[in-house]
Amino acid sequence: MRNNHVNAVVVGAGAGGGVVAKELSTAGLSVVLFERGDWVSFEDHDNDELLSQRTTVLGNAFGPDDDRYRRVVVGGDGSTEIVYPSDGAYSNIAACVGSGTVSYGAMAWRFMAEDFRMKSTYGTVEGSTLEDWPVSYDDLEHCYEKAEWEIGVAGDSSLNPFAAPRKKHYPMPPFSYNREATMLESAMKRMGLHPFPIPMLRNSVPYSGRPACVRRRTCCGFACPINAKCGTHNTVIPAALSTGNCELRTRCVVGSLIIDASGRITGVEYFDRENTKQEQTADVIVVAASATETPRLLLNSTSKHFPSGVGNRYDWVGRNLQGHAYTGAFGLFEEDIFDDVGPGATLAISDFSHHNPGIVGGGILANEFTRLPYLFSNIRPPGSPLWGEEHKEFQRKYFRRNVQVVGPIQEMPFFDSRVQVDPAVRDSWGIPVVRLSGHRHPKDAEGTEFLSRKAEAILKEAGAFQTWRHLPGSGLSGGQHQAGTCRMGEDPQTSVTDRFGRVHDTPNVFVSDASLHVTNGGFNPALTIMALGYRVGEHIAGEWQKGNRFK
Amino acid sequence: MDTGSKLSRRDFIKLATLGFGSLSLAAGCAPQHPAGRAVLSDDDAGLLGAIADRIIPADAWPGGRENGVVSFIDRQLAGPYRRFRREYRRGLDAMTGTCLEKYRKRFEALSTEEQNSFLREMESGRLRDGDWKGGFSNRFFEMLRSHAMQAYYGSPRHGGNPNYASYKMMGIDYPPIIGQNRYRF
Numbered sequence: 216m217r218n219n220h221v222n223a224v225v226v227g228a229g230a231g232g233g234v235v236a237k238e239l240s241t242a243g244l245s246v247v248l249f250e251r252g253d254w255v256s257f258e259d260h261d262n263d264e265l266l267s268q269r270t271t272v273l274g275n276a277f278g279p280d281d282d283r284y285r286r287v288v289v290g291g292d293g294s295t296e297i298v299y300p301s302d303g304a305y306s307n308i309a310a311c312v313g314s315g316t317v318s319y320g321a322m323a324w325r326f327m328a329e330d331f332r333m334k335s336t337y338g339t340v341e342g343s344t345l346e347d348w349p350v351s352y353d354d355l356e357h358c359y360e361k362a363e364w365e366i367g368v369a370g371d372s373s374l375n376p377f378a379a380p381r382k383k384h385y386p387m388p389p390f391s392y393n394r395e396a397t398m399l400e401s402a403m404k405r406m407g408l409h410p411f412p413i414p415m416l417r418n419s420v421p422y423s424g425r426p427a428c429v430r431r432r433t434c435c436g437f438a439c440p441i442n443a444k445c446g447t448h449n450t451v452i453p454a455a456l457s458t459g460n461c462e463l464r465t466r467c468v469v470g471s472l473i474i475d476a477s478g479r480i481t482g483v484e485y486f487d488r489e490n491t492k493q494e495q496t497a498d499v500i501v502v503a504a505s506a507t508e509t510p511r512l513l514l515n516s517t518s519k520h521f522p523s524g525v526g527n528r529y530d531w532v533g534r535n536l537q538g539h540a541y542t543g544a545f546g547l548f549e550e551d552i553f554d555d556v557g558p559g560a561t562l563a564i565s566d567f568s569h570h571n572p573g574i575v576g577g578g579i580l581a582n583e584f585t586r587l588p589y590l591f592s593n594i595r596p597p598g599s600p601l602w603g604e605e606h607k608e609f610q611r612k613y614f615r616r617n618v619q620v621v622g623p624i625q626e627m628p629f630f631d632s633r634v635q636v637d638p639a640v641r642d643s644w645g646i647p648v649v650r651l652s653g654h655r656h657p658k659d660a661e662g663t664e665f666l667s668r669k670a671e672a673i674l675k676e677a678g679a680f681q682t683w684r685h686l687p688g689s690g691l692s693g694g695q696h697q698a699g700t701c702r703m704g705e706d707p708q709t710s711v712t713d714r715f716g717r718v719h720d721t722p723n724v725f726v727s728d729a730s731l732h733v734t735n736g737g738f739n740p741a742l743t744i745m746a747l748g749y750r751v752g753e754h755i756a757g758e759w760q761k762g763n764r765f766k
Numbered sequence: 767m768d769t770g771s772k773l774s775r776r777d778f779i780k781l782a783t784l785g786f787g788s789l790s791l792a793a794g795c796a797p798q799h800p801a802g803r804a805v806l807s808d809d810d811a812g813l814l815g816a817i818a819d820r821i822i823p824a825d826a827w828p829g830g831r832e833n834g835v836v837s838f839i840d841r842q843l844a845g846p847y848r849r850f851r852r853e854y855r856r857g858l859d860a861m862t863g864t865c866l867e868k869y870r871k872r873f874e875a876l877s878t879e880e881q882n883s884f885l886r887e888m889e890s891g892r893l894r895d896g897d898w899k900g901g902f903s904n905r906f907f908e909m910l911r912s913h914a915m916q917a918y919y920g921s922p923r924h925g926g927n928p929n930y931a932s933y934k935m936m937g938i939d940y941p942p943i944i945g946q947n948r949y950r951f
Contacts, residue, residue, distance in 0.1 A: 263921040588919035
């Protein structure tokens, strides 16, 4: 049976796609929203650390599974390895309705004005494709505001003197500090720093018909048992469905875009939940499948008009894969600090986000989400045994007496860190899989060296009797903060989409996820992905209402 | 087991393999064992239990064996860790073979000191010859260590840590909802 033609197809029901589906369906467009995973709930996975989005040793609670999915990773020596979603090197993004917004830690950062003007602010960085965004913070400000109010953010930006200017306050008051944050706050203030409560996509008070957070330790990495965490799965996607204009098709895997004889993209080819190949035609196609899966879909869509993939005329699709170079320090204390007020992370500073001597960019620092028992068993000072009596004694003595201060360093885009499709390896549907290769730009190590020393100094000031830093490796980035692989730009020769996410060379294909990020900020990216979703969605809906059919 | 002192290294390995190389672990099928295990033989379980008690020794709180490390590994080898069966077979046999050669005893029969010293050799990667070629000893040790930690500190639903014993040890065995059943030491 043929599927009815619709106005728009959105591929991926995550942070970006969920928002776009809502914007288009409320504007009256008929929409099919595709999701390769399914709805998940707390009951499916409970509070099981070994099957969480933080520790995937026994699999991915939120998908995808190890049986049907795989990727190829190219090592520094050119050797290749097949990896599975529960392996870290896979750079997994959750496959479920809401994607990462179901299980994320839910930090709700706006990027700063400088984050959209990195090249203008810092100049050219040798060996990096560092560039300005074609949109400014001011262009995106009202989109951030919409994300904060429609999806729901708790915070108080008045305490952060470095925050970009905003027109409207957050819809919910900030969360209170836990004990470690209270202790760190005093230390930071003594050091002349400016601590403030982390803005969170989580209900501090009842909001939008959902209750206030009860502050469990199993929050970051888990679904919320009472729906107090705000994602696209419990806000904009239900709103889209309630218009009657949007159909959500779960467990459907989109393999390629359909290109007709004239070179127009007319829809998508997908495998339904019975693994039967189907087609869905649409006037507009929005790809929001993540910074690894979006370029894969474009590269797997070829014809005589697009011999190397849609949008890839100048070989920019899949380039500049970024994530965050996470770094920080641990401190041990003489007395109990852990008070089990979840999810742990409550306080941050933005003092080191920009204008650090000798550093390009920077990052926030925050106290870390609760380290659950297995994860904590891998946290030990350098030289300490990782097993045996002393290890066990440390586990019970310092679980309540350790503090971690951590932050994401803004990475320098690197042209040769990239997503390709593998020439040989296929997933269980026969679709060529993602092939990842490259490494971090050497400049990132300067940032992490700088930021980790600041984290360590804070812990010492707070009274830690022992501290040690942790630094990321120089290998390929990506991970859950993956970004940059279909960058926006004015010049079609050095970017993949225009300033509204429309793929150059096509009138009707848009991207709406972190692939668009020219640079990835020194912040967790979820709110920026949502804001871009509003920007892309608003643009398509506005044009549609003016009569533009994107021919 | 008195194996005599004149057996060659090759004979030790043969003996080791004949003695307790589990067919199920090697072949990938999973007949039920009398002890209710899915994959591991009694000998495998005995060796893994001894290893578990060194990685997480008993003190005022249970050791690794008592706290379900073996049943966790057995269950995972029949589930998501199917892909590690070959490494387990190779690694357990190599441990037994090397211990017989070096101490004339199986690992389980060594003193605590000897067991710790053997595991440290594995961890450091100083075992490089024969069965341990290719940097296998530290890779296998890290697998054992991390799986034991997962069993001991993970959720009881996976076969280890009955009644959240380790959570009790760490003082966090109450339902993780603030305001309910909380206590301090």
